Amino acid sequence: MSGILEIRDVEVTFEVGPLMRRRSILGVAGVSFDLHAGETFAIVGESGSGKTTLARAINGLQGISNGSIRFDEERIDTLGGRAMKPLRRRMSMMFQDPVGSLSPRMKVGNLIAEPFRIHGIVDKNPNVEVPRLLSLVGLTPEFADRYPHQLSGGQARRVGVARAIALNPALIIADEPTAGLDVSVQGEVLNLLNDLRERLGLAMIIITHNLHVVHHVADRMAVMYLGRFVEVGDTDEIFRAPRHPYTAALLSANPEPDPDKARDRIALPAEVPSLLARPAGCEFHSRCPWVAARCKSEAPEFVQSETRKVACHTPLEPGARPPAMEVTL
Amino acid sequence: MTVLAIKDLNVTFSTEGGQLHALKNVSFDVPERRIVGVVGESGCGKSTLINAILGLLADNGSIDAGSITFEGEDLTRLGPARMQELRGQRISTVFQDPMGALNPVLSVGRQMRNIQYRSGRSRSEKDARSEAMLRQVRIPDAQAALARYPHEFSGGMRQRVAIAMALMMKPALLIADEPTTALDATLEVATIELLRELQQDIACSVLFISHHLGVIAELCDDVVVMYAGEVVERGTTRQVFHTPRHPYARRLLECDPARQSGRTRHLPTIPGEIPDLRQRPPGCVFATRCDQRVDACDKVPPDVAVETGHVARCVLAEAR
Numbered sequence: 001m002s003g004i005l006e007i008r009d010v011e012v013t014f015e016v017g018p019l020m021r022r023r024s025i026l027g028v029a030g031v032s033f034d035l036h037a038g039e040t041f042a043i044v045g046e047s048g049s050g051k052t053t054l055a056r057a058i059n060g061l062q063g064i065s066n067g068s069i070r071f072d073e074e075r076i077d078t079l080g081g082r083a084m085k086p087l088r089r090r091m092s093m094m095f096q097d098p099v100g101s102l103s104p105r106m107k108v109g110n111l112i113a114e115p116f117r118i119h120g121i122v123d124k125n126p127n128v129e130v131p132r133l134l135s136l137v138g139l140t141p142e143f144a145d146r147y148p149h150q151l152s153g154g155q156a157r158r159v160g161v162a163r164a165i166a167l168n169p170a171l172i173i174a175d176e177p178t179a180g181l182d183v184s185v186q187g188e189v190l191n192l193l194n195d196l197r198e199r200l201g202l203a204m205i206i207i208t209h210n211l212h213v214v215h216h217v218a219d220r221m222a223v224m225y226l227g228r229f230v231e232v233g234d235t236d237e238i239f240r241a242p243r244h245p246y247t248a249a250l251l252s253a254n255p256e257p258d259p260d261k262a263r264d265r266i267a268l269p270a271e272v273p274s275l276l277a278r279p280a281g282c283e284f285h286s287r288c289p290w291v292a293a294r295c296k297s298e299a300p301e302f303v304q305s306e307t308r309k310v311a312c313h314t315p316l317e318p319g320a321r322p323p324a325m326e327v328t329l
Numbered sequence: 330m331t332v333l334a335i336k337d338l339n340v341t342f343s344t345e346g347g348q349l350h351a352l353k354n355v356s357f358d359v360p361e362r363r364i365v366g367v368v369g370e371s372g373c374g375k376s377t378l379i380n381a382i383l384g385l386l387a388d389n390g391s392i393d394a395g396s397i398t399f400e401g402e403d404l405t406r407l408g409p410a411r412m413q414e415l416r417g418q419r420i421s422t423v424f425q426d427p428m429g430a431l432n433p434v435l436s437v438g439r440q441m442r443n444i445q446y447r448s449g450r451s452r453s454e455k456d457a458r459s460e461a462m463l464r465q466v467r468i469p470d471a472q473a474a475l476a477r478y479p480h481e482f483s484g485g486m487r488q489r490v491a492i493a494m495a496l497m498m499k500p501a502l503l504i505a506d507e508p509t510t511a512l513d514a515t516l517e518v519a520t521i522e523l524l525r526e527l528q529q530d531i532a533c534s535v536l537f538i539s540h541h542l543g544v545i546a547e548l549c550d551d552v553v554v555m556y557a558g559e560v561v562e563r564g565t566t567r568q569v570f571h572t573p574r575h576p577y578a579r580r581l582l583e584c585d586p587a588r589q590s591g592r593t594r595h596l597p598t599i600p601g602e603i604p605d606l607r608q609r610p611p612g613c614v615f616a617t618r619c620d621q622r623v624d625a626c627d628k629v630p631p632d633v634a635v636e637t638g639h640v641a642r643c644v645l646a647e648a649r
Contacts, residue, residue: 255543
């Protein structure tokens with residue numbers, strides 16, 4: 001099956017520091033993956049690990065310094081802003097802050113009709129399209145007359161979803177689509193995205209911190225650390241048996257809503273290395289409980305075994321416990 | 330001993346569309362050395378509550394009734410000068426975005442020295458205290474860190490620096506507003522463990538606001554559940570998480586994806602919307618969305634003490 005999106009060895013470089021001592025850092029350091037129609041792919045990892053940068057690179061909001069991005073078999077990373085514009089009809093983005101991404105001076109109806117205007121689509125009547133989109137996201141037509149500040153957090157997200165699906169995209173990239181929402185509203189937004197995915201055959205990339213959400217909505221997931229994928233695979237399988245130590249630590253840290261639950265955590269030293277001073281060898285070795293001599297000098301390959309890809313010299317066996325180590329949090 | 334006692338607090342905002350009742354008859358206590366969590370959806374009044382405590386309500390907001398007693402003083406009656414003395418000294422805050430709390434053009438050491446302006450310590454004593462505090466939040470090479478600027482720290486470290494600054498003056502109350510939302514799970518857990526440890530060390534109380542039920546369950550001693558500007562249920566974390574008595578609290582806990590045993594594409598939700606706070610329903614504020622609604626819900630529900638310290642604002646809590 002051919003993918004709708006094909007990402008190969010993508011790197012994003014940022015220039016930092018004062019003029020005379022300018023250095024470049026790799027925000028995204030060689031990421032590859034495929035996405036198929038109708039599939040939901042989650043990217044998890046800490047803030048600063050490059051998730052949002054990767055999403056912006058896919059959408060063409062951020063240039064890449066290496067690698068290639070193909071969308072529907074067409075290479076898009078080399079396209080300029082103007083050539084990219086028609087493609088954005090088919091690839092839409094949902095940003096983190098729902099109210100912040102809506103202009104406070106425009107009514108909801110105009111906000112939803114805006115994509116049609118921007119792309120010069122005249123054969124669609126906004127008086128038909130706006131109510132249709134509102135009902136698709138579960139809002140009544142009266143909402144067209146409201147301003148963003150008159151919406152609740154959940155309603156603002158719905159308007160964001162309506163805008164994202166207005167032009168029938170094939171792909172939605174959602175950056176923290178439920179951050180700041182309580183669990184009930186979060187469920188509504190995720191159910192809505194999932195319904196639309198099923199009905200419209202959308203492919204979706206979801207970027208989030210919330211591992212419980214990932215478990216329920218994503219078919220496949222990738223774990224990102226310092227701008228690289230360290231583990232990619234089927235969500236269920238990764239939750240059952242993580243093979244990269246960082247994934248295992250993330251899953252074990254996931255707080256559970258039960259005050260009496262026994263917690264069996266893999267503790268990690270809290271120091272995340274700087275992108276300016278990437279560790280030699282395996283970049284996770286400075287925090288890895290299973291670290292061995294080899295990890296400090298030799299970078300692991302990103303190895304494919306069956307349905308899983310892992311960047312580790314000695315991937316974990318199911319249920320592996322960390323060796324006793326001095327934890328310096 | 331109670332550090333903070335909020336009693337029948339009512340806050341309204343004057344808006345174009347009329348008076349908006351942001352907080353209605355809010356009562357709860359933050360006892361000494363306890364961590365009290367506040368949960369509720371966006372717009373339920375959590376931020377208004379914090380601003381009312383800190384004396385930072387917007388100009389169109391006012392406290393119409395009720396009291397906020399902090400260490401024996403009613404904060405609603407204090408002038409701005411006294412409030413300023415308390416803020417940062419006796420009551421301090423940590424917010425979601427540490428970058429917003431730190432001054433980007435001053436070194437961390439300078440900012441930490443500035444916080445101690447009332448302490449009467451000498452400059453070198455202040456710096457020694459800053460260094461010790463940074464060490465306590467596990468910033469490596471604390472002495473060198475004092476000379477660094479906020480942007481030179483990673484996100485997790487920045488939040489720890491903000492926590493160090495907030496606890497610098499050994500406040501009686503720390504208000505933490507979603508302090509771990511921007512961190513990944515490993516750093517989130519490390520940060521709440523650190524908070525717990527510092528809280529015990531300094532012997533302060535914490536008011537901890539979060540959407541994340543898992544974090545609340547893990548960190549907090551007591552929980553306050555807010556809905557549409559009202560405290561609908563409060564009790565110890567065990568009481569509220571194991572035997573929720575208000576239908577909203579129960580539904581909220583059921584909706585947590587972490588509670589779904591099997592993997593599901595369709596997550597549970599609470600149908601309906603939060604009511605317009607300018608036209609509050611005369612009876613129970615949750616009645617329109619409640620699946621256990623009875624006729625008595627048209628009247629103002631009582632605060633029912635179902636157990637010692639466990640209170641639910643629901644007529645059904647009474648019947649059982």
